[in-house]
Ligand SMILES: Nc1ncnc2c1ncn2[C@@H]1O[C@H](COP(=O)(O)OP(=O)(O)OP(=O)(O)O)[C@@H](O)[C@H]1O
């Protein structure tokens with residue numbers, strides 16, 4: 001135990017990794033939960049890839065000298081917000097399928113865009129784009145932490161303030177509007193703030209990990225936990241444990257922490273499905289005789305025998 | 315006339331959806347306030363469209379609709395302060411782990427400003443509303459795990475628990491058994507009498523409510539008839555809307571409408 005603390009104190013990159021893991025667990029709890037509630041789990045990966053397209057644009061603008069001050073991260077944020085707004089627009093009526101399609105279209109568009117621009121970007125900067133896919137939680141720098149930290153804080157505050165509104169928009173958009181809530185505003189707020197946090201998380205740890213951490217724990221919790229607050233809390237725990245386990249494993253075995261975290265998160269979902277199935281089985285196995293009152297049975301048998309009598313008469 | 319503002323005042327209303335469907339056309343009528351009104355008509359006749367347009371959720375292509383004198387487009391904020399709305403049941407998303415209490419409290423909390431905390435008064439009112447539809451024991455139960463009819467009752471409780479002088483319910487009796495129907499209808503009737511609220515109810519089956527309703531609007535993309543239940547229960551009118559197989563039967567002083575739609579099959 002003392003050893004571990006010693007190691008953490010001595011290695012700033014490990015401190016950043018643990019802090020990053022904590023922040024991403026918060027993002028997963030705050031936005032992953034609501035995305036899964038709305039049937040929009042695909043949006044996490046849509047936004048992550050849009051960030052990649054935006055980065056390509058940023059690098060291109062910077063490198064070609066067109067807009068030298070344009071940091072690639074601005075492109076990533078811009079693109080992810082555009083995807084969120086586009087998705088929100090498609091789903092203003094509250095229909096999830098339409099939003100899924102919008103996410104799919106923006107996914108394809110941003111990836112095509114990224115690949116298109118790669119031909120015009122100096123080859124030595126191309127890995128920076130792909131870095132958005134793979135990422136590494138052990139390679140976070142201070143700026144990453146600051147940006148991710150401030151967005152996570154914003155997301156957490158907004159979710160704490162408006163979680164009821166986000167739930168109401170997901171449950172009954174029409175009814176919420178009709179009761180005087182500005183459902184449209186919350187609908188966009190939720191999508192855009194989530195997109196910002198997802199884009200920065202992607203920059204920090206890579207799209208693959210973001211996707212796994214954003215969706216699987218929320219899906220797992222939603223199978224088993226029966227209250228909104230419970231789901232949020234459980235997502236946070238699953239995400240954090242998966243990430244810390246990933247980091248710890250990478251010290252023992254030569255392996256990417258993101259890969260381990262992603263696999264663990266995905267396993268949590270499979271496990272949840274299994275637990276749910278087991279629970280259902282137990283419920284069915286209950287063969288309580290009290291459930292079949294005798295008098296009902298008798299009536300039933302009587303009516304059966306009456307039917308037979310009728311048949312004889314015919 | 316000037317003495318009381320009408321509940322609904324509709325002038326030459328037409329609604330066309332973006333796919334070109336003309337859901338409503340040449341709709342003009344007026345309903346006094348307060349009223350217990352029913353909107354009936356076959357599937358696709360524009361009942362939900364009319365209700366949603368009145369709440370400002372859909373923009374009319376032509377004409378206007380006013381609720382308590384407020385224009386549905388310009389003054390939708392005022393209307394929504396007055397209204398408690400129960401959408402058709404299939405509009406409620408069941409992927410979210412809401413408890414029965416969360417759904418009922420929603421009716422009250424939606425009328426507040428963020429952070430929308432539930433006070434003990436809110437909880438007492440919500441419990442009372444659930445009691446009126448005989449569901450108080452299911453307070454802690456997950457809403458998505460209820461049966462269709464039970465969910466419908468909870469949604470009615472959500473409307474009863476809320477505040478505002480107009481209850482708008484889109485098919486609150488759909489998929490409910492006779493017991494649930496009676497419970498819901500009685501609760502609404504009692505509520506209408508005791509609280510001076512107006513009720514606008516979309517339904518396929520007038521029979522369970524026809525002793526309570528004051529005005530019936532018969533729609534088939536335009537107004538086919540408007541009046542008291544008995545005058546709407548006219549064989550010719552009903553045939554015009556529901557086709558030649560529809561019949562009206564009189565039974566112990568009440569007229570019953572028999573259509574394939576409502577599937578009334580009473581054996582008594
Ligand atoms: N969102 C929509 N987009 C396009 N057309 C629609 C939409 N909603 C309804 N319509 C069309 O408008 C017409 C009226 O629909 P509406 O939902 O108002 O009928 P309804 O009387 O409520 O029917 P039901 O009894 O089935 O609920 C129908 O022809 C329908 O196809």
Ligand SMILES: [Mg+2]
Pocket residue numbers: 361362363402484
């Ligand atoms: Mg309808």
